[in-house]
Amino acid sequence: GFVLINCATGYCSLQLNQESLISLHCVVFSFLTVATAMAAAKTRTSTFSRNLSTAAPSHGPGLKCGPNGTVFLSSGIPDLDKILGGGFPLGSVVMVMEDAEAPHHMLLLRNFMAQGLVLGQHLLYSSPARDPRGFLGTLPSPAASKDDKSRERDPDQEKGLRIAWQYKKYFGENQLDGQRDGKHEYSNEFDLRKPLERHFINGPRIDCVSIQDCPDLSTLRDRCATFLSQFPRNDGSISCAGRIAIQSFCAPQCAYSNMEWDMLSFIRSLKSMVRSSNSVAIITFPPSLLSPSFCKRWQHMADTLLSVKAIQDEDKELAQLLTGYQDMVGFLNVHKVARINTQVPVILEATTFSIKLQKRRYLVLECLNQAPVDGSSGTSYGTSGGCSSSSKTGNLDF
Amino acid sequence: MLKLQCPDGDEGITPEGGLIALYGKIHKTISALPEISWKNVSIIIDDLSLMEVAANGSSDYVLDFLRYCRTLTSEFDCSLITLNHEDIYSSEDRPTFFIQMEYLADILIKAEPLATGLATDVHGQLTVSNKGRNKVSNFHFKVKENVVECFYPGRS
Numbered sequence: 001g002f003v004l005i006n007c008a009t010g011y012c013s014l015q016l017n018q019e020s021l022i023s024l025h026c027v028v029f030s031f032l033t034v035a036t037a038m039a040a041a042k043t044r045t046s047t048f049s050r051n052l053s054t055a056a057p058s059h060g061p062g063l064k065c066g067p068n069g070t071v072f073l074s075s076g077i078p079d080l081d082k083i084l085g086g087g088f089p090l091g092s093v094v095m096v097m098e099d100a101e102a103p104h105h106m107l108l109l110r111n112f113m114a115q116g117l118v119l120g121q122h123l124l125y126s127s128p129a130r131d132p133r134g135f136l137g138t139l140p141s142p143a144a145s146k147d148d149k150s151r152e153r154d155p156d157q158e159k160g161l162r163i164a165w166q167y168k169k170y171f172g173e174n175q176l177d178g179q180r181d182g183k184h185e186y187s188n189e190f191d192l193r194k195p196l197e198r199h200f201i202n203g204p205r206i207d208c209v210s211i212q213d214c215p216d217l218s219t220l221r222d223r224c225a226t227f228l229s230q231f232p233r234n235d236g237s238i239s240c241a242g243r244i245a246i247q248s249f250c251a252p253q254c255a256y257s258n259m260e261w262d263m264l265s266f267i268r269s270l271k272s273m274v275r276s277s278n279s280v281a282i283i284t285f286p287p288s289l290l291s292p293s294f295c296k297r298w299q300h301m302a303d304t305l306l307s308v309k310a311i312q313d314e315d316k317e318l319a320q321l322l323t324g325y326q327d328m329v330g331f332l333n334v335h336k337v338a339r340i341n342t343q344v345p346v347i348l349e350a351t352t353f354s355i356k357l358q359k360r361r362y363l364v365l366e367c368l369n370q371a372p373v374d375g376s377s378g379t380s381y382g383t384s385g386g387c388s389s390s391s392k393t394g395n396l397d398f
Numbered sequence: 399m400l401k402l403q404c405p406d407g408d409e410g411i412t413p414e415g416g417l418i419a420l421y422g423k424i425h426k427t428i429s430a431l432p433e434i435s436w437k438n439v440s441i442i443i444d445d446l447s448l449m450e451v452a453a454n455g456s457s458d459y460v461l462d463f464l465r466y467c468r469t470l471t472s473e474f475d476c477s478l479i480t481l482n483h484e485d486i487y488s489s490e491d492r493p494t495f496f497i498q499m500e501y502l503a504d505i506l507i508k509a510e511p512l513a514t515g516l517a518t519d520v521h522g523q524l525t526v527s528n529k530g531r532n533k534v535s536n537f538h539f540k541v542k543e544n545v546v547e548c549f550y551p552g553r554s
Contacts, residue, residue, distance in 0.1 A: 343546075
C-alpha cells in the first residue's frame with residue numbers, strides 16, 4: 001500500500017497492515033526525504049497519487065459535491081458561496097470576528113441558520129441570551145421566486161454598465177451559469193423583510209442552548225456531542241447534515257468568559273467533533289474582548305475565517321474613494337478559506353467585500369470598486385492606485 | 399500515528415500525566431524498531447500551540463515534553479520536527495515559550511507570506527537558518543497537490 005501523511009492539513013491516508021505499522025516512522029522519514037529531494041531536483045513527478053473514488057455519491061438536499069471529495073453546504077448567502085468556492089465544506093469550522101459597533105455578524109448567522117432549516121438540515125443554536133429561541137423569530141424567509149427573477153435581471157444590466165465587456169473573461173466560468181433549477185435545492189436568496197414561516201422554527205430539528213448561566217462549557221460540549229452524533233461521517237452518501245451556530249462565544253455576560261484556556265479547549269474539541277461528522281459549525285466572537293495572543297490562537301483554529309466591519313457614518317474620504325458607498329452597510333473580509341483534503345491554498349482575487357442590502361431585502365456582497373479620481377480638485381491621492389486586495393479598510397488601501 | 403489524550407473535563411488525566419505518557423509511548427515505539435532504522439525515524443509534532451491547549455495552558459509541561467523529545471534525537475539519532483505559530487507569541491509580553499523553542503532547535507524554518515502580499519505563483523517564502531553550519535537561506539515556495547516546490551527568489 002501507499003502512505004501519505006500530511007499532518008499540517010490533517011489529511012492522512014494510511015493503508016497498512018498490523019505488521020507494517022511499526023515501519024510507519026521509517027516511511028515518514030522517507031516521505032520527507034523524497035519531498036525534499038524532489039523539491040531540490042525540480043522534478044514534476046510524484047510517487048504519491050490521490051485515491052479518487054470513481055463515482056461521487058448522491059447526497060440529500062442542501063449538499064453539493066466539491067473538489068477533493070469534499071461536500072459543501074450553503075452559507076445562505078449565494079455571493080459568499082461563490083467567493084468561498086462553493087460554500088462551507090462539511091467538517092469545517094467557520095469563525096466570524098464581530099465588530100462591536102455593528103451587528104453584521106447577525107446577518108451571516110441568520111442566513112446560515114435559515115438556509116439549514118429551509119432545506120431540512122438540523123440546527124443547534126447557542127447564544128448568550130437567556131432565551132435563544134427568541135432569535136429564531138428574526139430569521140428570514142426565502143425570497144419568492146418572482147422577486148428572484150427580477151433580481152437576477154438587474155445585476156446583469158448593472159454589470160454591463162459597471163464592467164466593460166473585455167473584463168468578463170476574468171470572471172469564473174460558473175459566475176454566469178444558470179444553475180437556477182438546482183439552485184433552490186442547495187441555496188436560497190433570503191428576503192430579510194419576511195420572517196421565516198413558523199413551521200420551520202417549531203420543528204424537531206432545532207435545538208437551542210443558552211450559555212449565559214453555564215459555569216463551564218461542559219454542558220455546551222455535551223449538547224454539541226449529542227447533536228453531532230446524528231451525523232457521523234462515513235464513506236456512503238449523506239442523508240442529512242447538521243449546522244451549529246454559536247453566537248458571541250466570549251461575550252462577557254457568560255460565566256466562563258474569563259476562562260481563556262477552557263474556551264480554547266472547547267473550540268478544539270468542537271473542531272475535532274465537527275471534523276468527523278457531516279456538519280458545519282459557525283462561531284462568532286468579538287475579538288476585542290480577547291487578549292491579542294488568544295485572539296491569534298482562536299483565528300488559527302478556524303478553517304474558514306471571516307470578519308465583519310461597520311461603516312462609519314459620513315466617512316467622506318471613503319465616500320469619495322468607493323462607488324456605491326451610500327448603499328453599503330458594512331465590509332466583509334475573507335481571511336482564510338477552508339481547505340479539506342488538499343494542501344493547496346486558495347488565493348482569492350479580492351478579500352474585502354462590501355455588504356449591501358439590495359432593495360433593502362437581499363444581502364449581497366460586492367467587490368470594492370474604486371471611484372474615478374476627481375481630476376478637477378487638483379489633489380493627488382497618497383494611497384496606491386493598484387486594485388489589489390486589502391484587509392485593512394481603515395488605511396484606505398486598495 | 400500516536401494520539402495525545404487531551405483532558406476533556408474530568409477524566410483523571412492531568413496535562414502533565416498525558417504528556418509523560420505520550421513521551422513514554424514515543425520512546426517505546428522507537429525502541430521497538432530495529433536499531434538500524436532508528437536514524438530514519440522522524441517525530442513530527444503538529445502543532446505545539448495545540449499541545450499547549452491540550453495541556454490547558456501549562457506551557458512549562460509542553461516545554462519539558464519538548465526537551466525530553468529532543469533527548470531522543472541524541473539517544474536514537476532520529477529527527478524531531480515541530481510546528482508552531484509565531485504570531486501567537488509575538489503579541490505576548492514574555493514570549494518565553496517561543497524563544498525556548500527557537501533556542502532548542504538546530505534548524506529553524508520560517509514560513510511566511512511575501513512582503514508584497516498574496517500571490518498565486520508564489521505562495522510565500524521560507525527562511526532556513528541552519529545553526530550548525532551558521533547559514534541562512536531564503537527560498538520562495540509554491541504549494542502543489544503532492545509537493546511543495548521551492549525555488550530561489552526570481553526564478554520559478
